Amino acid sequence: MKALARRYLFGLYSLVLAIVPNLPSQRLRKLILRGVFRMKMDPKAVMYLGCHLRAPHKIFIGAGTSVGDHVTLDGRAGLTIGRNVNISTEAMFWTAQHDYNDPDFTTVYRPIVVSDYAWIGPRVIVLPGSHIAEGVVVAGGSLLRGKTEPYGLYAGTPAKRIGERSRDVRYVPSANYTPFI
Numbered sequence: 001m002k003a004l005a006r007r008y009l010f011g012l013y014s015l016v017l018a019i020v021p022n023l024p025s026q027r028l029r030k031l032i033l034r035g036v037f038r039m040k041m042d043p044k045a046v047m048y049l050g051c052h053l054r055a056p057h058k059i060f061i062g063a064g065t066s067v068g069d070h071v072t073l074d075g076r077a078g079l080t081i082g083r084n085v086n087i088s089t090e091a092m093f094w095t096a097q098h099d100y101n102d103p104d105f106t107t108v109y110r111p112i113v114v115s116d117y118a119w120i121g122p123r124v125i126v127l128p129g130s131h132i133a134e135g136v137v138v139a140g141g142s143l144l145r146g147k148t149e150p151y152g153l154y155a156g157t158p159a160k161r162i163g164e165r166s167r168d169v170r171y172v173p174s175a176n177y178t179p180f181i
Helices: 002-022 026-035
Strands: 052-054 059-061 072-074 079-081 096-098 107-109 112-114 152-155 160-164
Touching: 002 026, 002 052
Parallel strands: 052 072, 059 079, 079 112
Antiparallel strands: 096 107, 152 160
């Protein structure tokens, strides 16, 4: 009986967590995500509509960061996103994956860290255990795994360093947010 009740409660939790990121009010979304789901999101961060969240209580989002629409944030192993990070539409951050060589297909969990002033392009996939250094740009459509060097430009599948970014950055992505409501 307890297992059935637990399954129903998890189903209800998942349903509410699927609805909240689609609420039209930025203020209400943040209030519920921080208050009910214990997500650590700075008040000066912005999250656009339609994000997919897993284990929000293990996600930290710093001040000035902008999380674009339909972004997937998997916090199961811990996801730390620094200050003034720009995460573009449909980017995905996965902190868990299966071990394809394990006969039991065991899930492996590894945290992701995104440092200050990084820019993650649209449809980028960031795999478990990745560390995106300060000021890194990951070009749209790239697949990133592992550690990056500060202020590098990364692109491709798998993403490789293809250039350098200026260290003169002082923008605040969330400052450009214009609420509809």
